[in-house]
Amino acid sequence: MKTIPRIENIYRPEATRVEDYNEVERKFNAEELTMQASRCMDCGIPFCHGLGCPLGNVIPEMNEAVRTLNWKRAYEILSKTSNMPEFTSRVCPAICENACTKNIENIPVMIRQLEKSVIENAFENGYVKQIIPENKSGKNVAVVGAGPSGLYMAFELYKKGHNVTVYEKRKYAGGLLRYGIPDFKLEKNIIERRIDILKASGIDFQFNTEIGKDIAAEYLNKKYDATVLAIGTPEPRDLQIKGRKLKNIYFALDFLSGQNMFIGKEINKLPINVKGKDVVIIGGGDTGSDCLGTSIRQKAANITQIEIMPEPPKERSASTPWPDWPYELKTSSSHKEGGTRLWAKVVKEFHGTNGAVTSIDLVDAAWDFSPDGKPLSFKEVEGTLTNIKADYVFIAMGFLGVDNNSFIKDLYLEADKRGRVEGNPSQGIFTCGDMKTGQSLVVRAMANAKETAKDVDDYLKGV
Ligand SMILES: Cc1cc2nc3c(=O)[nH]c(=O)nc-3n(C[C@H](O)[C@H](O)[C@H](O)COP(=O)(O)OP(=O)(O)OC[C@H]3O[C@@H](n4cnc5c(N)ncnc54)[C@H](O)[C@@H]3O)c2cc1C
Numbered sequence: 001m002k003t004i005p006r007i008e009n010i011y012r013p014e015a016t017r018v019e020d021y022n023e024v025e026r027k028f029n030a031e032e033l034t035m036q037a038s039r040c041m042d043c044g045i046p047f048c049h050g051l052g053c054p055l056g057n058v059i060p061e062m063n064e065a066v067r068t069l070n071w072k073r074a075y076e077i078l079s080k081t082s083n084m085p086e087f088t089s090r091v092c093p094a095i096c097e098n099a100c101t102k103n104i105e106n107i108p109v110m111i112r113q114l115e116k117s118v119i120e121n122a123f124e125n126g127y128v129k130q131i132i133p134e135n136k137s138g139k140n141v142a143v144v145g146a147g148p149s150g151l152y153m154a155f156e157l158y159k160k161g162h163n164v165t166v167y168e169k170r171k172y173a174g175g176l177l178r179y180g181i182p183d184f185k186l187e188k189n190i191i192e193r194r195i196d197i198l199k200a201s202g203i204d205f206q207f208n209t210e211i212g213k214d215i216a217a218e219y220l221n222k223k224y225d226a227t228v229l230a231i232g233t234p235e236p237r238d239l240q241i242k243g244r245k246l247k248n249i250y251f252a253l254d255f256l257s258g259q260n261m262f263i264g265k266e267i268n269k270l271p272i273n274v275k276g277k278d279v280v281i282i283g284g285g286d287t288g289s290d291c292l293g294t295s296i297r298q299k300a301a302n303i304t305q306i307e308i309m310p311e312p313p314k315e316r317s318a319s320t321p322w323p324d325w326p327y328e329l330k331t332s333s334s335h336k337e338g339g340t341r342l343w344a345k346v347v348k349e350f351h352g353t354n355g356a357v358t359s360i361d362l363v364d365a366a367w368d369f370s371p372d373g374k375p376l377s378f379k380e381v382e383g384t385l386t387n388i389k390a391d392y393v394f395i396a397m398g399f400l401g402v403d404n405n406s407f408i409k410d411l412y413l414e415a416d417k418r419g420r421v422e423g424n425p426s427q428g429i430f431t432c433g434d435m436k437t438g439q440s441l442v443v444r445a446m447a448n449a450k451e452t453a454k455d456v457d458d459y460l461k462g463v
């Protein structure tokens, strides 16, 4: 039997894609999709479904429907477990593909791209319809925050028959899908397409409305039968070292949201423009990688991404055998486009002239590893001080969660040490998404909303 290889070439050519902000992934034709779907072995124990996908997508059946180009059937299967696959199929790190049995040989089925083909086909063919509630309960729910978890919650509760109003402090919906993740990963018309359906179904959206400022949280709690908070993890982790107050040192989201708002014509001037400048990004994760891709498109002169952790192995480390999430080097589409990655570096001090940053001091970190290769702890190495030029610095070191001084205190809620907030279900107050679990992924925020919606529904049945 002829073996069909996994397609490796999934992006548009680098030379042209860095000239625009459109999605970097190329389109796949029907032949490529059927061939890729036919790589699925329809495993007796489908790890992709059981262990991989947090939403529980029934992947082998979806793959089979794609293989036979039965798009309607594929959409019916996918939409049973996932309300908004157009987002996950674009930005998910594909936990399902990691769990895929074929990933034992590093050649998983291209589940994410197959999922994207199913939902895009469904939109093109008019299969995606307004939500028809199971039956109307007459109960009213307020959802605070229109990020992926708030939107998923609104969808689920509306489907279960409740009236839903979503309060969002920004002008548009999407949360970090819109104001964090760059257009080159997710074009924003994809969000508006879904919001149009949610609105047409009957979900009410109140934009430019900040709870705790424009409307008191206690008011929501009194007015609605239940209130669900889905405000994400707004507090970024800072780097309080000498020189931090210098100009042109920003949190990553200030840079990314400015670029996204400019593309979306919400503002008519880029708030931060790094054209021709030396950029240093502190943090080697996804947010840092998004700053890299954005800096490349803005035509920065030099871009350096610094990470305190050591460079992971090129292939899965023995410390994370399949089907664990692998400890291995991740190379994003932005990393393929340019920039320099520095590993095992500690940022010591910012230097500047005339009040603006000009360079950064770094020292090497020497790491100790566990016998199976996991980095455990580090020491700074004497005599390794270096200084690199920096006209702009973006801090991409993750998020601390929710601040206890925010409006949550008006509802007698408290964040734990990691900034996560549990609701008070007996009082009809619920939380979901990153706010509840800590900073995570779009798919996990949605899966958490899906689970929490069941609790909200149970609560509403009793009031
Ligand atoms: C730069 C960046 C890139 C990322 N890339 C990826 C990726 O590629 N793949 C992936 O899976 N995950 C990614 N993530 C993580 C992902 O975006 C989050 O896990 C996800 O958005 C969390 O969803 P959420 O709905 O819980 O919170 P959020 O998306 O943060 O949404 C919270 C919403 O609440 C609103 N809000 C806050 N306070 C109030 C208030 N008082 N009143 C009214 N509204 C309020 C906010 O404006 C926002 O719209 C990324 C994160 C960042 C920062």
Ligand code: SF4
Pocket: 039, 040, 041, 042, 043, 046, 047, 048, 049, 059, 060, 063, 099, 100, 101, 102, 109, 111
């Ligand atoms: S684990 Fe991979 S090969 Fe097996 S059913 Fe799932 S997608 Fe198909």
